[in-house]
Amino acid sequence: MMDKGSESGAFGVRHLMINSWRLTGPLDVAALQGALDDVVARHESLRTVVVREASPRYQVVEAAKPVRLTVRELPAPAGPERDRLSDDVLADASTEDFDVRDLPLLRAVLGRFAADDAVLVLTMHHSAGDAWSAQVVMRDLAAFYAERTGHGPAALPEVRQYREHALAEAARRQRGEEPADLGLWRERLRGAEAFSIPASPPARPEPGRGAYVMRNFEVGAATGAAVQRLAAETGSTPYMVMLSAFYLLAHGLGGGTDLTVTTFSSGRAEPSFRDTVGLFINMLPLRTDLAGAASFRDVVRRARETCVEAFSHEVLFGDIDRVAPDLFGPDGLTGRIAPTFEMVQSPLHGRTGTAGDLRYAESHHEAPPEGECPDLADGMLWVVGLVGPGRYAGTVQYRRDEFSSAAVADMVGRYLTILDAHAADPDAELSLAAG
Numbered sequence: 001m002m003d004k005g006s007e008s009g010a011f012g013v014r015h016l017m018i019n020s021w022r023l024t025g026p027l028d029v030a031a032l033q034g035a036l037d038d039v040v041a042r043h044e045s046l047r048t049v050v051v052r053e054a055s056p057r058y059q060v061v062e063a064a065k066p067v068r069l070t071v072r073e074l075p076a077p078a079g080p081e082r083d084r085l086s087d088d089v090l091a092d093a094s095t096e097d098f099d100v101r102d103l104p105l106l107r108a109v110l111g112r113f114a115a116d117d118a119v120l121v122l123t124m125h126h127s128a129g130d131a132w133s134a135q136v137v138m139r140d141l142a143a144f145y146a147e148r149t150g151h152g153p154a155a156l157p158e159v160r161q162y163r164e165h166a167l168a169e170a171a172r173r174q175r176g177e178e179p180a181d182l183g184l185w186r187e188r189l190r191g192a193e194a195f196s197i198p199a200s201p202p203a204r205p206e207p208g209r210g211a212y213v214m215r216n217f218e219v220g221a222a223t224g225a226a227v228q229r230l231a232a233e234t235g236s237t238p239y240m241v242m243l244s245a246f247y248l249l250a251h252g253l254g255g256g257t258d259l260t261v262t263t264f265s266s267g268r269a270e271p272s273f274r275d276t277v278g279l280f281i282n283m284l285p286l287r288t289d290l291a292g293a294a295s296f297r298d299v300v301r302r303a304r305e306t307c308v309e310a311f312s313h314e315v316l317f318g319d320i321d322r323v324a325p326d327l328f329g330p331d332g333l334t335g336r337i338a339p340t341f342e343m344v345q346s347p348l349h350g351r352t353g354t355a356g357d358l359r360y361a362e363s364h365h366e367a368p369p370e371g372e373c374p375d376l377a378d379g380m381l382w383v384v385g386l387v388g389p390g391r392y393a394g395t396v397q398y399r400r401d402e403f404s405s406a407a408v409a410d411m412v413g414r415y416l417t418i419l420d421a422h423a424a425d426p427d428a429e430l431s432l433a434a435g
Contacts, residue, residue, distance in 0.1 A: 013100070014074050015081055015376070017134055018090065018123050018374065019121070019122050019362060020090045021360045021363060022117075023119070023360050024361075025357045026116055029071060032145060033066070034344050035141050036069060036108055036141065037064065037067055038140075038144035042140060043277035045162040046106050046124070046129070047064055047126045048162075049062060049064045051235055061163070065104055067173050070108070073108065074112060085113075086111065089109055089121050092111055095210065105124060107280045109123075120360075121429040130279050130280060131344065132268060132274075133277040136276070136361075138360065151356040157275050160276050162276055162279075163274075165398060179315040184317075188301075188309075189260070189327060190324075191324070192285065193260065193327065193329065194418065195250045195338060200402075200403055201404075202407075203404075204400075210373070211373040211399055212373050212375045213372055213399075213400050214398075215396045215409060216394070217394050217396070217415075219394070219397050220414070220420065221390065221391060224249075226423035227392070228390060231424050234297065234304060239384070240304045242323050243261070244302075245262070245296075245419040245422060245423070246341045246415065247259050247261065248422070249415045257291040258285070258291070260285050260286065260288075261340075262284065263284055263341055264282065265282045265283075267281050268280050269314055282314065283308045283315060284317070284320075288305075293430055294429065296425075296428065297426040300426070323324075337379055337398075339380040341384075342381070343383070344384070344385035351417050362374045381398070382396050394409055
């Protein structure tokens with residue numbers, strides 16, 4: 001019987017990290033199973049239990065167990081129908097419960113279209129890893145698979161375990177040491193309040209079992225090209241341009257001009273942990289003052305300054321929270337939701353490669369199935385990402401009991417209208433009075 005505390009939140013049964021990969025070439029299922037097991041043996045976080053009933057909580061690293069690999073035989077259509085079936089495998093995995101006590105914290109589904117064509121969906125519990133970790137897992141899986149199919153020993157770097165990172169951080173805090181850049185954050189966030197919006201629960205909650213649902217959107221090709229052009233002209237990144245449009249949306253939703261929006265970073269400033277599977281993901285508050293901005297180009301320049309400063313002086317959010325405890329209000333965000341805006345970008349490792357005689361490539365789902373999706377730890381998450389040359393798409397994940405689908409569709413529509421108009425004409429006059 002599952003305890004109530006394990007059903008939702010960071011250790012919830014739907015708090016998952018899911019990636020899918022297309023495999024082409026002759027596939028040895030037994031070698032794939034063995035390689036999955038090798039990955040679990042290499043990375044302790046995939047076989048670690050957090051004992052949450054104790055005070056203080058502690059971790060127990062268990063012996064490696066076989067990964068659950070499910071093989072599904074699929075029809076072999078071409079084109080859009082194949083992509084739809086591949087998406088179905090991903091969607092099924094995203095709605096399956098994953099008890100955090102059910103080790104290892106990695107599962108796999110192999111959908112086989114033909115002897116040399118398959119889709120591999122890897123599901124990792126989010127308490128054990130993050131988006132960067134998913135790339136590490138696939139890189140290591142490919143190396144172990146190659147080794148098991150007679151292509152030489154896996155040439156992988158020595159790996160530090162996630163517990164080493166956790167213990168080092170705990171020891172630092174026990175010594176009372178502050179990160180060198182924490183003073184900058186203390187000043188930067190003085191008096192800041194995170195942008196938030198009031199929840200607007202639907203009159204009738206939409207049917208479904210999971211707590212979170214997802215809304216998709218796509219950035220038009222012309223707007224994507226304009227985003228890239230403006231980014232190049234301002235020495236920015238596409239993320240900074242899209243964040244600037246989100247700032248204008250926040251302003252239009254009553255956020256004023258002094259705006260603080262949170263985003264995620266990899267949290268891997270220490271190079272020695274870049275081959276480690278674990279939950280390193282960090283949250284950074286991006287505070288930008290739009291007052292007096294004359295144009296969207298001006299907003300982008302200000303957003304760029306904010307991002308460069310934040311990412312070049314990154315500290316852990318736990319430290320930021322100590323010096324800016326009222327960022328989310330003295331009593332928390334009662335009845336309000338603070339959206340997080342992030343852009344998914346390739347980390348250290350490639351999204352294509354070889355595993356012996358196999359080739360693998362991460363599947364880009366331009367329109368992932370809408371509806372139920374893996375849970376967040378909390379709140380609302382906007383994600384944008386590159387899905388092809390100059391092509392961007394995104395999702396909004398939100399709680400079904402906090403917003404109606406119509407309310408989220410309205411926000412998405414307003415965001416796209418802002419991005420379309422201002423990316424196309426970044427020098428059009430803006431009127432952003434303080435307040």
